[in-house]
Amino acid sequence: MNASYLPSDYLPVLIQLGLALGFIITTMIVTHSIGPKRKSQKKDDPFECGIPVEGDARTPISIKYFLIAILFVLFDVEVIFLYPWAVNFKGLGVTGFIEMVLFMGLLLAGFYYIIRKGVLKWE
Amino acid sequence: MLNLIFYAFAALTLGGSLAVLITRNVMYSAFFLLLSLIGVAALFVLASADLLAVAQVMIYVGGVLVLVIFGVMLTHKPKPETTTGPQAARPNYILTQHRAWLWPLLVAAGLFTAFYSLISRIHFSLFEHRAPFQTSVDTIGKQLMTEYIIPFEIAGILLLAALVGATYLSSQGDRTNNQ
Amino acid sequence: MQPTQQVSIPELIQQVPLNYYLIVSTALFVIGIIGVLTRRNAIIIFMSIELMLNAVNLLLIAFSSYRSDSAGQVFVFFIMAVAAAEVAVGLAIIVMIYRNIRSIDVGLLNKLKW
Numbered sequence: 392m393n394a395s396y397l398p399s400d401y402l403p404v405l406i407q408l409g410l411a412l413g414f415i416i417t418t419m420i421v422t423h424s425i426g427p428k429r430k431s432q433k434k435d436d437p438f439e440c441g442i443p444v445e446g447d448a449r450t451p452i453s454i455k456y457f458l459i460a461i462l463f464v465l466f467d468v469e470v471i472f473l474y475p476w477a478v479n480f481k482g483l484g485v486t487g488f489i490e491m492v493l494f495m496g497l498l499l500a501g502f503y504y505i506i507r508k509g510v511l512k513w514e
Numbered sequence: 515m516l517n518l519i520f521y522a523f524a525a526l527t528l529g530g531s532l533a534v535l536i537t538r539n540v541m542y543s544a545f546f547l548l549l550s551l552i553g554v555a556a557l558f559v560l561a562s563a564d565l566l567a568v569a570q571v572m573i574y575v576g577g578v579l580v581l582v583i584f585g586v587m588l589t590h591k592p593k594p595e596t597t598t599g600p601q602a603a604r605p606n607y608i609l610t611q612h613r614a615w616l617w618p619l620l621v622a623a624g625l626f627t628a629f630y631s632l633i634s635r636i637h638f639s640l641f642e643h644r645a646p647f648q649t650s651v652d653t654i655g656k657q658l659m660t661e662y663i664i665p666f667e668i669a670g671i672l673l674l675a676a677l678v679g680a681t682y683l684s685s686q687g688d689r690t691n692n693q
Numbered sequence: 694m695q696p697t698q699q700v701s702i703p704e705l706i707q708q709v710p711l712n713y714y715l716i717v718s719t720a721l722f723v724i725g726i727i728g729v730l731t732r733r734n735a736i737i738i739f740m741s742i743e744l745m746l747n748a749v750n751l752l753l754i755a756f757s758s759y760r761s762d763s764a765g766q767v768f769v770f771f772i773m774a775v776a777a778a779e780v781a782v783g784l785a786i787i788v789m790i791y792r793n794i795r796s797i798d799v800g801l802l803n804k805l806k807w
Binding site for chain 2: 709712713714715716717719720721722723724725726727728730731732734735736737739740741743744747750751752754755757758763764766767769770771773774775776777778779780781782784785786787788789791797
């Protein structure tokens, strides 16, 4: 496996960045310049139909979502640790597998604690 | 060409972090932190640390920043007097206050010169003989699972402790809130 | 490595002097310090701590890349894991403080002062 990267390897990333930025900027400029501006109370509503709007978007939210976000971050780190192991899974053999099972087992113990604690229950 | 790209991303990083300091809106400073973190990830790519750039985007931008924004939304105090005043037209404003700035500025200037002169004067004896380039996902994975296996498992234990602690803290508050 | 004229990224990166990386990461670290010293909002202090951690990561990666040694990158990997754990517990504590005293102004938390 060739371990070095050429600058041209990043060209697709740059092209995609340029396309995404260009699309967003042109769309925003064009819609702001050619669209008519009419304002009414019905139009400024977030939803045209459905339940009536209550408060604004910055009301304090339930702490349950926050807890889910915390759990997401911690398992995200675990997934990041899996990548370099998965790349040379064959080379590390059984030892590497046992080490990773130990690592996963620690976090799965935490997961078991969360389930027993009833955090994921959504009444 | 490469220097220009480096300058652009360094300016993005430093500008984003300065804006985190300067803006009074906590929500805006969270989004400026996003710019700064993305700039750091790009600098990682420029320093040929691809895996860490991906990890930076996944952990910091995808996880930590979301958590910070959740924290801003959870700790936002809705002020009754601002719902009718001129602030009502700008509901995005979650303001905070600055403290005195003169002394920290002096301290910062002193610290910058001190740190920079210290770091740039370091002479690494190993720095001269340069090993052939071998930094990639492959070698990081091998080192992680062989040389650094004990820190790796300790990181697992730390994550377990953080999991249990954060869950305990947050669910404790949930119960008191419900009562 | 290709035998052609093209230079790969690791050789290309050494055209940017190491000093530039040092300046950027030192400046980022100092900005984090000013943030901790001047702001009163606990969450912004938290973001400044993240900036300082990022500065240290950048410095480690610059050194490991110029030295062509991947040990520094493994180290940064562990720093990221520790930072994520710290953010999870720290933000949970900040939210709990907010629930108890209805404010996250660190000036109000002067009970810990000696």
